Amino acid sequence: MSVTRPTTPVTRVTPDVLVIGAGLAGLACAHDLLASGLRVDVLEASDGVGGRMRSDRVDGFVIDRGFQVFNTSYPQAKRRLALRDLRLRPFTPGVLVHTDQGRVHLADPTRAPRTVGGLLRGGPAAPRDLLALAALSARDMLGPVRPLKRAEDHTTRTAVAAAGISEEFADLFFRPFLSGVFLEDELETSSRVFHLVWRSMLRGTLCLPSDGIGDVPAQLADALPADTVRFESPVDRLTDDGVLLADGGESAAGVVVVATGPEPAVRLLPGLDMPPYRVVTTYFHTAPASPLAEPTLLTDTRLRFLNSCVLSEVVPGYAPAGSSLIATSVLGEDTGGRERALREALAETYGTDTAGWDLVTARTIHDALPAMPPPQPLTRSSRVGPGRYVCGDHRTTGSVQGALASGARAAREILRDLGR
Template identity: 35%
Template structure:
């Protein structure tokens, strides 16, 4: 074979796809028993549970280049949110695509008049320039940026903190303001969606046609004059070129250098109920400090995710709380009790999932210290979101670029981050 790709996450699968389409013989080695890395789903008692709560921004440039969106059978998620204030909610969001939020935008107590004007101005400013240009130039924490624009503390705590906390998996708005503007632009530029049958459909589509060996953990890389020996749990392989597209910790072990830039963890509780406690289908935000950051009745939008007559609620808790699963479940139910009262007793706990490495922290100017695709091992390239930004766009564009280096494709190699 010409190239061995290590890791069948979105980065590795994208690299393999591009190389295969260019006529290279490629083999992907994946340690797990399914493709997708962090973008995967599983079945539990007839429910389809995604790994955590993640969504696809159809406007991501790499997504548009690499995925056949029509074949993914996508369902749009409303570009809006319900701020849960006890038993009632206030709706905020994009009025062009979710007109149901218009009364809330006009009257919500969570928004001052100045906030409404600032929103309009912010949206106009990010929409006016090519998205990738939002990632360059001076940077600052998102909270500082929003305060500098004049947004009130109320809207920061009630909307921006939980909403973007759900995206960057940190609620403190300490993430790069440049990245915040890029994601806002992606939110505004196209549908936010989920494959009807689970996020795994994204990974499976990318993997289709590629030679992927599952349950094959790569243990060691030994470059030599003619290429690289790849020692795996299934035996030894050889290739002239290797792309390491694993998570940063594994990449660091294989390359013998520090790749990681820290970690952001998140935890998910999945509940079923035979009678939906709520008709709300939008993302629900918790404006209070507590365990729950956001929650969604996913089966209200994607009925296929639950058996007939059942509803599926996914709750996001940021971090990795120092509680047992049972203690966490009890504490989350106590918070849901504020929303649903005694109805909470009808919830059945399907699973508690802790994702210890969900993303890496992206403070202001984080990109300046990210690793590149070159490594100190001859014939070995690095891919993975760690070379770009922590998300689907970052993972896929890293795979495109690693493949472009193998192919000598200057146009793709020199493409701007986020373009």
């Protein structure tokens, strides 16, 4: 869950670096700078850490701010986090795809080899598609990562076709599954990003922390000195000497790092090159009985939603005893009548009556993920001017790994520029 700390008065020493924003990138940057002996203050506009990666309690349910998962294979996460303390609970290694002919279970054959026979014997996937998928997965999973980063960049659809996968299988599996990963439903994301994300999924496990996704940034914050993060301290603008706070106060520092979301970053750093961001809305329903007795992602070939999941099957503690919590994400805003149409689609895809489901809440995230069409740079410098730096997933790739790596790069460049 997200950490909040009392704002008790402390005697502050002028920091060497001010980091604006206590999301993953800002926390990683602050940690590395502190570890190198610099004095760092983190200014956070809200009452807790995490940015988009926070969890709330609503009527006894754990509600993450949008549907999110944690991948155990991310190098930055393995380096910075005590994964055991997160008490991770895994999803099924595969997806359940709803088609016009019914539901199809597509499992990772390296972890569920018994499922391959069913797919070959009259299943929805042609043998040549399964062979092509196996070859693509083996290359991405077992080969060196450098060729994936340096390959010519195309769209994901082009990369899937180049691997020998038919358009029919791409629309059965890749398009609905990756729409929930990249928050776009045309397979237009950079092929470099696709291969790296596919590699990470094959090498790791998709999980949820037992107390909510907000436990990830909370653990990062707990590793900082207690007075490092100053909550409810929104920044109005940067100054020659540091920053001017929204309440009229000033904070001085020779170096300022902007580690906020896209809108405040552009406001604080006019002219900053910022990609467009994907908007996603997640509806959280509760039901008296679980509509799917397994911790599996459900996708839809008709793309009426990005994905759906019974969260309480993944982590029972996400719902009070005797209730189930179902999270379903769609592209765009929460508009009138959309929840009713979604409920009808869920009744069909889950094969159950949803009339008795109750809507706990809906969460719209306007800056959920940066768009990553080709050509997509995998990392960009954090320097934007003398003593001015920026970090966040918009400088790398839209992922936990990308956000943490961007914060780490900003710290390295600051230390290098300071001769440290």
